[in-house]
Structures are given as C-alpha cells and as structure tokens.
Amino acid sequence: MQLTDWKVPELQTPDYDRSIATTLKLKTTQVKAAIKLLSEGNTIPFIARYRKEMTGELDEDQLRQISSLYEQEQNLYQRKADVVRLLEEHGAFTDEKQAKELVSAVLSAATLAEVDDIYRPYRPKRRTRAMIAKERGLEGLTNWLLAPSNARFGQDQVLAEAKAYVNAEAGVETPDAALQGAMDIFAEIVADDADTRKWIRRTTIQSGTARSVATDASQESVYEMYYDYEEALGKLPPHRVLAMNRGERDGFLKVTIKAPEDQIHGHLLQQHVLDRANAGSAVGNRIGSRVGRNLPDAAELSYAQQLQYEAVVDAYKRLIAPAIEREIRAEFTERAEAQAVAVFGENLRNLLMQRPMHGRVVLGVDPAYRTGCKLAVVDDTGKLLEVKVIYPTPPLSKVEEAKRVVHGLIEKYGISLMAIGNGTASRETEDFIAECSREYMERTGSTVPYLIVSEAGASVYSASVLAKEEFPDLDVSERSAISIARRVQDPLAELVKIDPKSVGVGQYQHDVSQKLLDEALTGVVETAVNQVGADVNTASPSLLSYVAGLNKTVAKNIVAFRDENGRFKTRKQLAKVPRLGPKTLEQCVGFLRILDGDEVLDSTPIHPESYAVVHRLLDRTGTPASDLLVAEQRAEWLNRVRTDSLEALSQELEVGLPTLRDILEALERPGRDPREDVPPPILRTDVLKLEDLEVGTVLTGTVRNVVDFGAFVDVGLKNDGLVHISQLADRFVRRPMDVVAVGDIVQVRVIQVDVQKQRLSLSMKGING
Numbered sequence: 001m002q003l004t005d006w007k008v009p010e011l012q013t014p015d016y017d018r019s020i021a022t023t024l025k026l027k028t029t030q031v032k033a034a035i036k037l038l039s040e041g042n043t044i045p046f047i048a049r050y051r052k053e054m055t056g057e058l059d060e061d062q063l064r065q066i067s068s069l070y071e072q073e074q075n076l077y078q079r080k081a082d083v084v085r086l087l088e089e090h091g092a093f094t095d096e097k098q099a100k101e102l103v104s105a106v107l108s109a110a111t112l113a114e115v116d117d118i119y120r121p122y123r124p125k126r127r128t129r130a131m132i133a134k135e136r137g138l139e140g141l142t143n144w145l146l147a148p149s150n151a152r153f154g155q156d157q158v159l160a161e162a163k164a165y166v167n168a169e170a171g172v173e174t175p176d177a178a179l180q181g182a183m184d185i186f187a188e189i190v191a192d193d194a195d196t197r198k199w200i201r202r203t204t205i206q207s208g209t210a211r212s213v214a215t216d217a218s219q220e221s222v223y224e225m226y227y228d229y230e231e232a233l234g235k236l237p238p239h240r241v242l243a244m245n246r247g248e249r250d251g252f253l254k255v256t257i258k259a260p261e262d263q264i265h266g267h268l269l270q271q272h273v274l275d276r277a278n279a280g281s282a283v284g285n286r287i288g289s290r291v292g293r294n295l296p297d298a299a300e301l302s303y304a305q306q307l308q309y310e311a312v313v314d315a316y317k318r319l320i321a322p323a324i325e326r327e328i329r330a331e332f333t334e335r336a337e338a339q340a341v342a343v344f345g346e347n348l349r350n351l352l353m354q355r356p357m358h359g360r361v362v363l364g365v366d367p368a369y370r371t372g373c374k375l376a377v378v379d380d381t382g383k384l385l386e387v388k389v390i391y392p393t394p395p396l397s398k399v400e401e402a403k404r405v406v407h408g409l410i411e412k413y414g415i416s417l418m419a420i421g422n423g424t425a426s427r428e429t430e431d432f433i434a435e436c437s438r439e440y441m442e443r444t445g446s447t448v449p450y451l452i453v454s455e456a457g458a459s460v461y462s463a464s465v466l467a468k469e470e471f472p473d474l475d476v477s478e479r480s481a482i483s484i485a486r487r488v489q490d491p492l493a494e495l496v497k498i499d500p501k502s503v504g505v506g507q508y509q510h511d512v513s514q515k516l517l518d519e520a521l522t523g524v525v526e527t528a529v530n531q532v533g534a535d536v537n538t539a540s541p542s543l544l545s546y547v548a549g550l551n552k553t554v555a556k557n558i559v560a561f562r563d564e565n566g567r568f569k570t571r572k573q574l575a576k577v578p579r580l581g582p583k584t585l586e587q588c589v590g591f592l593r594i595l596d597g598d599e600v601l602d603s604t605p606i607h608p609e610s611y612a613v614v615h616r617l618l619d620r621t622g623t624p625a626s627d628l629l630v631a632e633q634r635a636e637w638l639n640r641v642r643t644d645s646l647e648a649l650s651q652e653l654e655v656g657l658p659t660l661r662d663i664l665e666a667l668e669r670p671g672r673d674p675r676e677d678v679p680p681p682i683l684r685t686d687v688l689k690l691e692d693l694e695v696g697t698v699l700t701g702t703v704r705n706v707v708d709f710g711a712f713v714d715v716g717l718k719n720d721g722l723v724h725i726s727q728l729a730d731r732f733v734r735r736p737m738d739v740v741a742v743g744d745i746v747q748v749r750v751i752q753v754d755v756q757k758q759r760l761s762l763s764m765k766g767i768n769g
Helices: 016-024 026-039 043-048 060-089 094-106 112-121 130-134 139-146 155-163 175-191 194-207 238-249 261-278 281-288 304-352 397-412 426-444 460-463 465-470 477-487 491-495 514-531 550-566 570-575 582-591 608-620 625-630 629-642 645-654 657-668
Strands: 209-216 229-231 253-258 362-366 371-376 383-392 417-421 449-451 696-709 710-714 721-724 743-754 758-763
Touching: 026 043, 026 060, 026 139, 043 060, 043 139, 043 514, 043 582, 060 094, 060 112, 094 112, 094 229, 112 194, 112 491, 130 139, 130 175, 139 155, 139 175, 139 304, 139 550, 155 304, 155 721, 175 194, 175 304, 194 304, 194 449, 209 238, 238 304, 238 397, 253 304, 261 304, 261 397, 304 491, 304 696, 362 397, 362 477, 371 477, 383 397, 383 460, 383 477, 397 426, 397 608, 417 426, 417 477, 417 491, 426 449, 449 477, 449 625, 460 465, 477 491, 491 514, 570 582, 582 608, 608 625, 625 629, 625 721, 645 657
Parallel strands: 362 417, 417 449, 721 758
Antiparallel strands: 209 229, 209 253, 362 371, 371 383, 696 710, 696 743, 710 721, 743 758
16 A cells, blocks of 8 residues: 655755766866856857856867756656656555665666666556456466465466466456466566566677568668678667668568577576575576576476466567567667767768868859759859850750850859769769860960869758749759859858758768757757858858857848948947847857958957957057057067966956967967868869779879768769778778768779779778878
C-alpha cells in the first residue's frame, strides 16, 4: 500500500556548472559565467567577442557546447522529477526502504534510457500476457516457482503445485497452462529489470554486429555493397549507419542488430535462475563457468529451473531484444546524425569563409541545352548590368552567334572573369567558354579566365520570394546566372540568401533530424557573418538577419530605414531603427560596420562600449583620432602604445587584457576581412577532359566537399574526383577534416580513371608534404 508517513524529498537542482565543466574539461567558473550570460539573453557571438573576461575567453564552439549540454541536462533532470512523481502516483512506494532505493536509482541515472528503464515496471502498459496471467490468479504460482527452497523441485512436484491453480472459469484449463501463465509473469519481471536491460544494451553494443541484406539481390542500386554486409557495432562508422538506414527506407535493405545471444542467455540464466536458487552450488558453478560460451545442458537443471530458463529466453526474445535493437539503432542513428551535422557545419563554415574576388566585373553563365544558356553580367558591387540568352549547345548549337554575344559583353563591360555553373550541359558550356576565352586572347592579347562554380542552392534562391522581390522581371534561370556570378564576388553575401541545407557540402543531410541540422547550420552561418562583419550601408536583409541579435524583421527595418533616410553615418543612428531596442543594439552593433562614416571607430569590430578606452589611449599619447585613418601614422602610434606592458596598460585603463588585445588588433588592420587569408580560387583558361588523364598525372585542385570517407576535389572536370581517406596522407588519418577543408588548394595524383562511369580516383600521398 502507499506510504502515509514518508514524503518524497524535493529533488535538488543538479550542479549543472560542475558537471558540464567536467564533461568539456573547462573551469566551473567559465561554465557558470556562460550560462548566466546566456540566460540573460546575450547571443553566443556577442559573448565570445565582447565578454571574454567573464568567460575566460571561451570561443563560439565552446559556448554552443555549453548551451547544448545545459539544455540536455535540464531535460534529464525534468524527466527524473517527472518519473519520481509518477512512481508515487502509481503506488510504487510501498515501504520507506523501497521508496528511497527507487528515488536514489532515478537520481543516479546518467541517461534518459536508464531513467525509463527504472520506470518501466510501473509504467501503465497495454494489456500483456503477464497481466492476463495475474488476472487469472497465477501470481502465487510464480512466487512459489521462484522461491529458492523450490528451485530443485522436479516435474512431479511442480505439476502437483500447478494443479492447485487450475480454474476453467478463469481460463486456466490445465497445470501446463497454469505454468505457462506463471512463466509469462516471470518473463515480464526479467524484462522490466533495469540492471538486466542496461547489461544487455551494453553487451550488445560491445559484442554485437549490424547486419544488412538485400530485399531483392537481383535489383541494381547504389546500396549493393550492403546487400550482404556485417560489421561490429563498435567499429561501425557514422556514414555507414546513415547509408544502411537510407537503404532500408528506400526498400532495398533489411537491417538488423545481431546480438551475442549465447552470452546473453548465459547471463540471464546465471542472474535470474542460478543466483536466485544457489549460486554456490556444484551445478551453479559448472554452468556458470560456461556462461557466454555454451548453453547449459537441460539435464543439469531441475524441472523448475528449466521452466525459469525457458522464461528468461522468452523474455529476451519477445520483450527485451526488439526494444534493445530499437534503442541501439536510435542511439547509433543519433550519433551518426550528430557527426553528419558536424561535418556539414565544418564544410559550410569553410565554404562561407572562401576568399571573395572583389573588384571584378563577372559574367555568370547558367548552362542548359534546349532552353539556352543564360548570361548575367554584374558589376564589381554585384549590381546587375545585363542579361542575355545564347544557344551554343545542342540541339540548336548556334556557336558563332553565341561567341559574338560573349565577346560583345566582354568588351562592353570590361568583364574580367567568367563563372560557369556546374549543372546540366556544364561540360559543353565549358568547352564553349574556354574557346571564347582563347579567341579573345588571340584577338586582343587580354586574358579572361573562367572557373566552375557549384550551382547547389542556386535554383532554390532563384525561385525564392527574395529573388522575386529583387528581380521581379527576370525568369528563374536568369536569376540563377546572377547568383552564380555573385558567388564568385562574395560567397558569404550570396550564400546567406539560400537555405544552408541546399549549399551541397554535406553528407546524408536529408537523412538527419532537420531541426538539429537547421539549428547547427544557422549557428555556423551566424559565426561566419559575425566573424566577417556586415557593412550596414550595403548588406542585404538576408545577411543582416544573421548578425548577432537581429532577426529578419529588424534586418528589413534597417534596410528600409537606410532606403528612406540615406546612408548611416554613425552606429548611433541605428537606435532610431524601429524595433531595434537597447538590448538588441548592444548585441549587434559591434558586428555592423560603417565605412567612411563620421566616427572612425565605427568601421572596426570595436564595440561602442569600448570607445572610451580607445580615446583614453589616444589622449595619453596626445594623438588625434584622425591619425587612425592614415596607415603610417596609425602604425607608428600602435608601436608607441605597445612599448608599455599590456598588463600594466589594461590596469591603467581599467579594461580587461583580452579586450585590450582585441582593440589593438582591430586598430592595426581596420576593415580587415579575415577571408583575405584564404587562398583565391583557381582560375582556368583551358578545358581538362577525363579522357586525357593518365594514371600518375599530378593536378592542382580545390577541395569542394569533405565527408567521413574522404574528400572530393575539383580539378577542372564536370565531376569532382574522390580522394579516399586512405589516400589523404602518408600517415593514418582518422578524420579527413584533420587533413583538408573545403576551399583548400591541393595537389593530387591520378590513381584511377573510369571513363565509362565518369569517375576519377585521386591520391594526396607524398605530394602535399
């Protein structure tokens, strides 16, 4: 019965700071400060950049990890509180000792799965065989069979006891039926044991395998390597988990978890049968010595123990194994998704941080066959100058006419670079553009190089509301050509207009939790945008919406205010923008730049809250602020400032040392774009064909995508070549990202050419040092 003299103690809030700090190997004070700042509504980019003294200089990745773990631990604590409440409501606390043990077990559980295992026996269930057996009055027979004193009883004694429970009216027609019902109750007891489920889950992960077979081996598909495949769970890489899941979802594969059943049966026998009777008996010792290797001989068990053993096997096969398999597959899928999201995020970060090619007039080319290639000329600011359609590819093949159009545009606008999308007909279009480039050089002596640009997401942007608002009179493919050209000029500014999932640098991105993916990729874009900063007088609403603290509405309000009132001259004017309140302004203002404004510091990443520090620095050396505008005078002043100890200077100015360092760095290179440190893209003037390549040829290429099994490199062909993880370096490589990143310029050696399948295998061994 329910306790009346014992109260469930109030659950104390866990020490989140300490546990998160331990997990992430950080100081507790750092975690505590981070959680406090986050709970006060500060954004992660703002905290990472402008609150370094408070957090001990935690970076954005560390802050995001803290935020994620804090949410997970809060959810775990809330689930524990709910389970304790439910246990009390369901009458699980029948005496004080049991109540304390249950509450202690719940509080010490490390995962949601462990909490649910504890709650399982008390959770309301659908009508089970055990429930039916209890309704038929067979629980007493179960207790009799499980009593240690009855463990060695033979068949006659057991059947004699079972006869007493025969009740035709209750549906128990025979002693065997009574025993079956009693063992159904026992099987559910075993299946609901939290320690048993925990052991089986751990053992299956340690010693089990993932097995996939074809639903129809005669069908050709991309999943053929998995038609008869098996791999230890402990070695199964994340990308294979997602590949198997997709193959099963597409109907080509049947995937199962193969557990070490002999070992599990032996453990269940020892724990729930032999140990219950007499673990030290001769029979117990003989059988126990074989646990995990061979099943016991039936002759070594009494009839009562044989019944119990059959029940534990039934418990595993019918009740435990299916649930454990679901849990393990869910756990492995969750891990694989997290890895896929991490890979996508890192690739996206590197893609967004590619070096922009400012100061060029660019011709964007969107290839096609029947409908013609769309051309878009944009000036050095990205402004559209002209669009055209040409037909250099089949079926019309109006090559000469198309050449005249391209040459005319080059001369009319001073085009210095051509960007070709890598979609349908890109190979034929590249041949045509390369020929145009050669002929133009022969005729004028001037070179107009080209490069191939990934079209991933261009069609998404072209059909978006944003594109329609920007270019209402153009069709989708013409907008796509504009996007292709602008991607070369400023990848970040253009790619922020596209759903991050559509930029084509992930693996299995459509197979993972879209909520998890969206949150992670949004964080990556925010990091990139805030690291570069945004010119408040030229940035699009799409770009501004990723600035710390801003949302789409406020971003549009900034642009509307700019259009109505003219260029912003100072950051202070931002306070007049509708719905841009003091807290939001604090978060975003340091990441917004005003070039050629009234306040020189507005062009730097220095936050206005630190302007006074800069002016005190200027005053102590008698330097006017106008000197900061002249590179030589600015450099001379910084050298004078740095003759003093920065530690002493930070104390004198009453500013943290990290903030002082950031201020001086920002003043050293005002307006610096961190993307300038990235190598520029490879420009081409001639076509490379797969048929021309030979094994051993060394090429220079750009890393386009990095996945768990290697990297895809653009060497100037329609399709990227694959550098398998085993070919990335002369040493063992655990993670491809430890060697290469999206945007890297690398040298590769051809090791295999498959013209029929248009596949190229590459190696970086012994080439890139």
